[in-house]
Amino acid sequence: MEMALAAIAGRWTTLILRDLMSGPCSFGQLRQRLPSLSAKVLADRLRELESRQLVTRERLSGFPTRTRYALTTRGRALRPLLVSLYETGTALRDLADLPR
Amino acid sequence: MEMALAAIAGRWTTLILRDLMSGPCSFGQLRQRLPSLSAKVLADRLRELESRQLVTRERLSGFPTRTRYALTTRGRALRPLLVSLYETGTALRDLADLPR
DNA sequence: CGGTATCCACGACGATACTG
């Protein structure tokens, strides 16, 4: 459990992973999908995910620079966990305030 | 996903929930199972879990005082998530350092 | 476009001591 929690630790991390689940993204694309997230925090998260070997970073040639972030095999291994987070959230919502 | 993450937020929270999954516990029993956790932090977590309606607190009569913590229906709804955390952790361990 | 560099505020965590 600690390994999995460490993988998704940090605010916004799960949302970034979710976006990458549907395919590689550039830095700017991620910013567009997560507008309330500053560049610094997004860069922090991506560096963390890279160091955890969940995401790869690839600089594309040309100018202006483009960067491509993609999930690794380890990163894709998190998909069932994200699904479980979603399903659990739904279950909690359905049980909100009603029973014991 | 935010609902589920909010439910398990906080250090030690998942471990406390896991212990309660196997049945109600007293404060002291939880301390025994989580020796590296101070009384203050355990009390903090239990108050949070209570306010999130995931755990109930029941004071038993007699002296010295005993307290019984138990999961609510909402709390039990977290079981699949804890299982998924465990399985994902195992999967990450199996993929450690090896492939892309 | 894709980031860094600074700086700050706030809150979580934890140690220690004490109490009904």
Add this chain to the structure above:
DNA sequence: CAGTATCGTCGTGGATACCG
């Protein structure tokens, strides 16, 4: 036994400004 009170530290997240 089951907590509360107090206090300090440290890290995280965020705002803002700037750079190759």
